[in-house]
Amino acid sequence: MAIKIIYPARDTTIFSSSKAPPKSLPGGFFSGSVYANAGAAQVLKLSKTIDSTMSASSGLRTGDDGYPINLDRILIKFDLSSLSSSLKTNTDNPPTDGGTIGAEAEYFLKMYNATSPKQVAKSFTTNTHLILSRSWDEGTGLDVDKFRDPGYANWTNPTSTASWHTGGLGSGSAPPTSNPDADADYLNYYSGSNKVITASFDIGTEDMEINITPLVQPILSGSAGLPNLGFLVKLGHEEEINAKDYSEKLFFSSDTHTIYSPRIIVKYDDFIGDDRGYMLTDTPNRLYINHSKRGQLKDIKQITFGPTSTNRNMTSYLTCSIYSGNLSGTLPHGRPLATLSGGGDYLQDANLTCSRTRRGIYQTPLFQMSKSYLSGSGSGKFFDVWYNTKNASANFAITRSFILYTDDNYTSRVSLSPYELTTAIPGLQEEYRKDYDTDVRLDVYVRRRGRSLDDPSRNTMYLIYTGSYEIIDQASNEPIIEFDDTYSRLSYDVSGSYFHLDMSSFDRNRTYEMHFRYKVDGTIVTDNSHHRFRII
Numbered sequence: 217m218a219i220k221i222i223y224p225a226r227d228t229t230i231f232s233s234s235k236a237p238p239k240s241l242p243g244g245f246f247s248g249s250v251y252a253n254a255g256a257a258q259v260l261k262l263s264k265t266i267d268s269t270m271s272a273s274s275g276l277r278t279g280d281d282g283y284p285i286n287l288d289r290i291l292i293k294f295d296l297s298s299l300s301s302s303l304k305t306n307t308d309n310p311p312t313d314g315g316t317i318g319a320e321a322e323y324f325l326k327m328y329n330a331t332s333p334k335q336v337a338k339s340f341t342t343n344t345h346l347i348l349s350r351s352w353d354e355g356t357g358l359d360v361d362k363f364r365d366p367g368y369a370n371w372t373n374p375t376s377t378a379s380w381h382t383g384g385l386g387s388g389s390a391p392p393t394s395n396p397d398a399d400a401d402y403l404n405y406y407s408g409s410n411k412v413i414t415a416s417f418d419i420g421t422e423d424m425e426i427n428i429t430p431l432v433q434p435i436l437s438g439s440a441g442l443p444n445l446g447f448l449v450k451l452g453h454e455e456e457i458n459a460k461d462y463s464e465k466l467f468f469s470s471d472t473h474t475i476y477s478p479r480i481i482v483k484y485d486d487f488i489g490d491d492r493g494y495m496l497t498d499t500p501n502r503l504y505i506n507h508s509k510r511g512q513l514k515d516i517k518q519i520t521f522g523p524t525s526t527n528r529n530m531t532s533y534l535t536c537s538i539y540s541g542n543l544s545g546t547l548p549h550g551r552p553l554a555t556l557s558g559g560g561d562y563l564q565d566a567n568l569t570c571s572r573t574r575r576g577i578y579q580t581p582l583f584q585m586s587k588s589y590l591s592g593s594g595s596g597k598f599f600d601v602w603y604n605t606k607n608a609s610a611n612f613a614i615t616r617s618f619i620l621y622t623d624d625n626y627t628s629r630v631s632l633s634p635y636e637l638t639t640a641i642p643g644l645q646e647e648y649r650k651d652y653d654t655d656v657r658l659d660v661y662v663r664r665r666g667r668s669l670d671d672p673s674r675n676t677m678y679l680i681y682t683g684s685y686e687i688i689d690q691a692s693n694e695p696i697i698e699f700d701d702t703y704s705r706l707s708y709d710v711s712g713s714y715f716h717l718d719m720s721s722f723d724r725n726r727t728y729e730m731h732f733r734y735k736v737d738g739t740i741v742t743d744n745s746h747h748r749f750r751i752i
Contacts, residue, residue: 219697219704220482221721224470225295226354226446227478228255230371231363232384233286249286250383253367255355258472259330262342263288263464264451287456288360288464289384291352291369293446294480298720299436321484323432325413325447326425328476330466336420337462341452344413345402346431347445349381350374385448402448403431414452420465428480475689475696475723483703486716488573493710494679495598495620497587503536503580503600504573504709505614513576534570536580539599540589541617548599548615557583570602578602587622595621637678638665639732639743647750653719660685660706660713660732680706680713682735687717690727690748697721699733706732722751 233249254261265286325344352374357365368375371384385401413431415424434442455462468476491501507516516534538555539548557568568580580600590596602614640661648656661677683706687697697704706713722728730747733740 218484218486218716218718219700219721220299220484220718221696222294222296222298222480222482224478225293226255226352227260227290227292227470228253228352228354228357228369229257229261229288229290229360230369230384231286231288231360232371233288233363249363250371251366251373252359252363253355253357253365253370254360255353255357255367255369256471257358257360258469259360260290260292260327260449260467260469260478261288261360261464262290262337262449262451262467264337264456264460264462265464266459266461285456287384287451289451290449290467291347291385291446292449292478293347293352293444296432296435296444299432299482321429321482322427323429324425324481324483325428325478326423326481327449327467327478328423329421330468330472330476331421332464332466335463337465338418338420340417340420340455340462340465342415342417342424342465343450343452344415344426344428344431345448345450346435346442347385347401347448348403348443349385349401349445350378351443351445403442417465424467425481432480475692475694475726477723483700485702486574486707487705488577488579488707488709489681490707490709492616492618495585495618497590497620497622498584499623500582500584502582503616503618505578505602505616507576507578507614515572515575516578534572534578534602534604535567536570536600536602537567538583538585539601541597541599545597548601553585553589553598555583555585557581585620590620590622595619636665637662637734637736637741637743639745639747641730641747644730644747644749646748647752648719650720650722650724650751656717656719657714658717659711660715662713662734677712679708680734680736681708683713684733685715686731686733687722687728688731690729696728699731719751724751726751 231249231252231254263286267284267286352369353367353376355365355367355369357367359365373379381401413426413428415426417424428447431447435444450456451462467478468474470477488504489502490504492503495501507514537552539552540550541547542549552567555568568583570578570580573579585598589598596619597617598620599615599617602616640663641658642661643657643659660683662680663677682701684699684701684704685697685706686695686699686704688695704715706715708714727748727750730749731745732743734743735741
């Protein structure tokens with residue numbers, strides 16, 4: 217499993233306030249809250265206050281009690297191009313990009329609370345929408361309180377040459393009951409499904425983390441024709457129109473000098489559990505093969521990722537059969553062995569229908585082999601032969617081998633107390649480049665702790681089937697990637713455990729520390745050894 221973090225390309229706050237009415241300035245500019253910009257401020261601001269000193273006759277937007285209301289809303293945009301280029305397209309024939317991020321990926325918007333010097337809003341909800349109408353500028357304004365920095369985007373204009381359809385992106389309009397028309401500023405509904413993403417705040421100082429997958433997927437797929445113009449974050453519709461004063465809620469912006477910049481956290485499945493080095497009898501196992509040319513993973517020509525189906529137009533796919541070896545144990549021999557896959561009985565000559573994991577990587581389904589194949593011995597060598605059966609012109613075979621063990625004869629399992637474990641990452645570098653090291657494989661070895669250098673058991677490496685990692689910012693001790701049995705799970709293959717890390721997920725000029733958590737014989741053990749790296 218894997219996690220990728222994307223930081224904002226731009227963000228700002230837009231203001232509607234009766235406290236600073238518009239005023240002309242030299243050069244054709246205007247001052248006042250509706251023309252104010254805060255694109256370089258260190259915080260983003262949500263606010264709703266009621267100005268009881270003015271009446272509805274002022275012409276300003278009013279709440280349920282007739283008094284003018286002052287609203288602050290947040291605009292935030294992320295560059296999603298790296299996600300678009302990383303998406304898996306296994307449903308294409310042939311697969312076109314071989315990315316790692318599949319359709320099952322989830323996308324979370326996280327914004328960190330910033331301390332407010334004023335009264336904090338309590339017991340409220342927020343809505344997050346896709347912006348539909350205009351591209352917008354971030355601007356260079358700094359003032360989120362007195363509105364002294366005119367610029368764009370602002371409440372009335374996204375840029376110097378355009379206007380929102382409605383001030384404040386739909387200010388004052390109730391949520392539509394059907395798809396928005398071409399003049400909508402933000403998306404409230406799409407294809408009949410509610411695409412308003414809501415967050416609730418009780419005490420007002422909470423961070424916000426919301427699942428925005430329904431908003432991101434239509435942009436990435438391109439099927440809906442939706443532009444990536446960013447997100448509008450505002451108070452809930454009811455909060456904006458009722459007679460209650462909500463003061464303000466602050467979040468750190470992308471211009472913060474802390475580590476708490478807003479972010480999209482992408483969680484997706486890149487787990488590989490290759491049992492080639494750890495095959496056990498009468499136990500579900502899975503095998504993988506890597507197909508590479510000149511050191512680069514490449515898809516096998518004319519091979520698609522799965523069986524023929526009416527809507528994929530496939531012409532060829534991989535199958536795998538298991539063979540015993542010849543007398544010298546160097547080549548497969550005889551008929552394919554019976555395997556058990558997907559329940560039922562062991563089937564002779566059974567071909568395992570394989571699938572494409574991502575570019576150049578293919579896997580079998582889970583299957584079992586009988587202990588009877590070992591003829592009374594504790595282990596034996598077998599061959600897995602991969603080939604295609606649907607396209608004679610693309611015929612080929614790839615042969616690999618593995619050792620099959622009974623459970624009693626498998627010697628690489630952990631055989632020591634969990635508290636004797638320590639972790640080694642021999643390939644970990646001191647520094648990584650943020651914009652270049654976007655797919656780093658880190659091999660994780662587990663060995664015995666505290667043995668003398670001349671103790672042979674000191675260098676014995678053990679396989680951990682169930683493990684995960686976390687990465688913290690060393691200076692603040694703040695987790696950047698948290699322990700997760702799904703999304704930060706360690707993969708494993710014949711050489712041991714490993715995971716991939718995208719270094720663009722981390723801030724420059726900061727040091728990070730890795731920790732590991734393992735499950736050994738039902739016991740959870742955390743290794744907080746100081747495995748550190750720095751981003752440059």
